[in-house]
Amino acid sequence: MHFHKFERIWLIFGIISLVIFLSIVGVTAFSQGHTPAGGMHTIDPEKVSETPPFDKPGVHKIDDDTYEAVIIGMTFGYNPSNIKVPAGKEIIFTLTSQDVVHSFTIDNTKVNMMAVPGRITHKSYTFEKPGKYLILCNEYCGTGHHLMQTEIEVYEP
Amino acid sequence: MIGIQERRLALGNIGVAYIAFLIGTFCGLLQVFIRNDALQLPAWLDYYQILTAHGVLLALIFTTFFIFAFFIAGMSKALGNFGPKVSLFAWLGFIVTTIGTALATALIISGKASVLYTFYAPLKASGWYYVGLALVIVGTWLSSFALIGHYIAWKKRNKGQLSPLFAFMTISTLILWIIACFGVVATVLFQYIPWAFGWVETINVELSRSLFWYFGHPLVYFWLLPAYIAWYTIVPKLLGVKVFSDSLARLSFVLFILFSIPVGFHHQLTEPGISSFWKFLQVVLTFMVIIPSLMTAFSMFATFEISGRQKGGTGLFGWFRMLPWRDIRFTSIFIAMAFFIPGGAGGIINASFQLNELVHNTLWIVGHFHITVGAPVAMTFMGITFWLIPYLTGRKFPKHLQKLAFIQVISWTVGMLLMSTAQHILGLLGAPRRTAYTGYNGNVAALEWFDGILSNHVTMAIGGTILFLSAMLLIYIVANLMFVSGKAKHEADIIEFPIAESDMSHTPKFLENWWIWIGIAVVLIVLAYALPLSHMIQHAPPGSKGFITW
Numbered sequence: 001m002h003f004h005k006f007e008r009i010w011l012i013f014g015i016i017s018l019v020i021f022l023s024i025v026g027v028t029a030f031s032q033g034h035t036p037a038g039g040m041h042t043i044d045p046e047k048v049s050e051t052p053p054f055d056k057p058g059v060h061k062i063d064d065d066t067y068e069a070v071i072i073g074m075t076f077g078y079n080p081s082n083i084k085v086p087a088g089k090e091i092i093f094t095l096t097s098q099d100v101v102h103s104f105t106i107d108n109t110k111v112n113m114m115a116v117p118g119r120i121t122h123k124s125y126t127f128e129k130p131g132k133y134l135i136l137c138n139e140y141c142g143t144g145h146h147l148m149q150t151e152i153e154v155y156e157p
Numbered sequence: 158m159i160g161i162q163e164r165r166l167a168l169g170n171i172g173v174a175y176i177a178f179l180i181g182t183f184c185g186l187l188q189v190f191i192r193n194d195a196l197q198l199p200a201w202l203d204y205y206q207i208l209t210a211h212g213v214l215l216a217l218i219f220t221t222f223f224i225f226a227f228f229i230a231g232m233s234k235a236l237g238n239f240g241p242k243v244s245l246f247a248w249l250g251f252i253v254t255t256i257g258t259a260l261a262t263a264l265i266i267s268g269k270a271s272v273l274y275t276f277y278a279p280l281k282a283s284g285w286y287y288v289g290l291a292l293v294i295v296g297t298w299l300s301s302f303a304l305i306g307h308y309i310a311w312k313k314r315n316k317g318q319l320s321p322l323f324a325f326m327t328i329s330t331l332i333l334w335i336i337a338c339f340g341v342v343a344t345v346l347f348q349y350i351p352w353a354f355g356w357v358e359t360i361n362v363e364l365s366r367s368l369f370w371y372f373g374h375p376l377v378y379f380w381l382l383p384a385y386i387a388w389y390t391i392v393p394k395l396l397g398v399k400v401f402s403d404s405l406a407r408l409s410f411v412l413f414i415l416f417s418i419p420v421g422f423h424h425q426l427t428e429p430g431i432s433s434f435w436k437f438l439q440v441v442l443t444f445m446v447i448i449p450s451l452m453t454a455f456s457m458f459a460t461f462e463i464s465g466r467q468k469g470g471t472g473l474f475g476w477f478r479m480l481p482w483r484d485i486r487f488t489s490i491f492i493a494m495a496f497f498i499p500g501g502a503g504g505i506i507n508a509s510f511q512l513n514e515l516v517h518n519t520l521w522i523v524g525h526f527h528i529t530v531g532a533p534v535a536m537t538f539m540g541i542t543f544w545l546i547p548y549l550t551g552r553k554f555p556k557h558l559q560k561l562a563f564i565q566v567i568s569w570t571v572g573m574l575l576m577s578t579a580q581h582i583l584g585l586l587g588a589p590r591r592t593a594y595t596g597y598n599g600n601v602a603a604l605e606w607f608d609g610i611l612s613n614h615v616t617m618a619i620g621g622t623i624l625f626l627s628a629m630l631l632i633y634i635v636a637n638l639m640f641v642s643g644k645a646k647h648e649a650d651i652i653e654f655p656i657a658e659s660d661m662s663h664t665p666k667f668l669e670n671w672w673i674w675i676g677i678a679v680v681l682i683v684l685a686y687a688l689p690l691s692h693m694i695q696h697a698p699p700g701s702k703g704f705i706t707w
Binding site for chain 1: 459699
């Protein structure tokens with residue numbers, strides 16, 4: 001197969017950029033823990049409110065630097081509806097849905113997690129600045145999808 | 158001129174395509190005004206119902222019918238008239254796809270299927286909605302088998318010869334389509350239908366999502382590749398040159414078969430149930446399609462430059478002025494290609510693993526969709542429409558319609574630029590996709606999104622309105638070309654099917670050995686999907702009951 005000289009240069013340049021780009025994405029993701037939200041744990045979607053940790057939704061202190069925020073998504077809101085976490089500490093969000101697919105998305109942050117019934121999603125995030133952040137659902141979940149929201153309050157510890 | 162059966166088939170497909178286009182774009186118009194709080198829907202109509210119709214009718218139905226019209230006409234032009242069996246299967250395919258479309262549309266209109274075109278479980282539509290979608294797929298398979306049968310018959314008559322480039326590319330696209338559909342057929346037939354009709358209680362949600370996206374990504378290539386066929390085989394003819402390189406054109410299509418399927422997880426990067434390793438592996442595979450895309454970009458610009466220089470263009474960019482800008486068939490496709498540059502770049506961002514968290518399910522994605530399928534694909538189809546319909550009907554494409562076509566294409570460009578730019582910026586700021594009018598209870602952050610010069614509801618509404626007017630203009634042109642415009646009696650008025658010559662003398666034969674490519678495609682699919690899917694099945698949580706939340 002004949003490749004025009006310029007096309008060869010064009011493709012080699014493209015492929016090298018691609019390799020460099022993918023290496024940066026992969027290395028930063030896996031070595032610095034920047035992999036997107038996910039998790040392999042499962043749960044019975046009928047028994048969410050009886051199954052730990054979702055029997056006690058809310059923010060729990062794990063140790064001095066780590067907190068877990070346990071959240072249930074439902075049509076059309078979140079349990080708990082009031083979430084308060086400290087700034088500068090690692091917050092591990094643990095999420096599931098008790099009905100259809102939702103998302104738990106915090107505006108102005110990298111927290112953008114899907115809530116899939118039967119599955120548990122995790123994402124770790126540290127808030128730099130105190131303040132109130134909007135939380136919304138960005139996966140269509142029914143007539144009230146655009147009303148599904150809450151706020152998270154980040155306070156100075 | 159191609160046979161009468163093929164002309165009727167192609168016109169039938171174009172007819173359904175543009176009926177879907179008419180309804181779908183009207184839904185789009187309603188949406189921009191609802192989102193702007195300028196329009197209240199009556200109680201029996203819901204925003205998400207309209208959104209479902211918009212997505213299904215434009216993304217699935219308009220594209221699919223138009224693609225088969227183009228393929229039927231092109232395969233007959235390239236390989237000769239259809240035999241009776243080929244015609245029969247193509248008619249069956251057309252009828253089954255149309256019945257499926259009508260069924261699905263009826264259920265959307267009656268409010269029993271406001272689940273959008275992604276129909277994620279456990280949102281539970283009427284079982285007949287899924288039956289309708291299944292019929293659409295079955296119908297396209299029948300049409301695909303017809304075209305593949307036509308190709309096999311040609312191969313038997315022309316042993317050892319490479320098929321014409323148009324036929325090669327059509328068969329590549331159909332192979333891609335058939336392999337891709339297995340995912341959606343599996344989930345609809347074995348998961349959704351038994352569950353929606355109540356034969357089983359629950360559904361494995363994550364598996365259904367993964368099977369959907371196994372289909373969902375190659376689906377976008379099923380839209381795009383017919384546009385590429387026009388870019389590779391039609392555009393050089395409009396420019397008066399040959400195909401730049403026959404072998405590289407074929408190689409790029411083969412690479413699309415290989416690398417557009419084992420990549421669906423990049424639509425599921427922020428969800429549980431798939432480990433980071435498998436997500437990242439599919440991200441890497443996703444990026445492999447950049448290679449054939451770069452090859453295509455090179456071929457296109459090489460074709461432009463060769464043509465421009467032949468016509469006397471000099472200097473570094475002098476050839477650019479010599480391109481046939483007054484030919485709407487070309488200009489429309491050129492603008493389509495230009496849209497694909499930011500469209501492709503946006504796609505790279507979306508699939509970039511952790512970067513996806515920033516844009517996933519925001520309005521950015523909607524913007525991306527509109528400058529990929531809504532502009533490059535749709536505008537290429539418009540460019541094809543302007544000659545394909547008069548070619549099939551034997552009518553003229555008179556000067557006044559050509560002028561209208563220019564206005565139509567330019568207004569589509571302006572409308573799409575306004576709307577998609579607003580959507581991209583709003584998405585980056587954080588505004589979610591697929592929402593009716595909402596101010597999030599007057600939340601300050603949400604109000605700020607819509608405060609920009611370009612990032613506000615008004616820009617989107619203006620863009621959407623221009624797009625709708627452009628769509629109506631197109632419908633007017635299509636109706637004229639189909640029924641009204643005078644028959645072409647003089648040689649100068651007759652519209653041809655423009656297919657460029659392609660020099661096959663240096664094209665290696667193995668490129669047309671489909672079993673090699675299907676084999677490698679299957680290996681890649683197994684590699685990317687076998688383990689994570691079997692894990693999803695073996696370690697499945699208790700399933701989900703259905704919910705009707707609209």
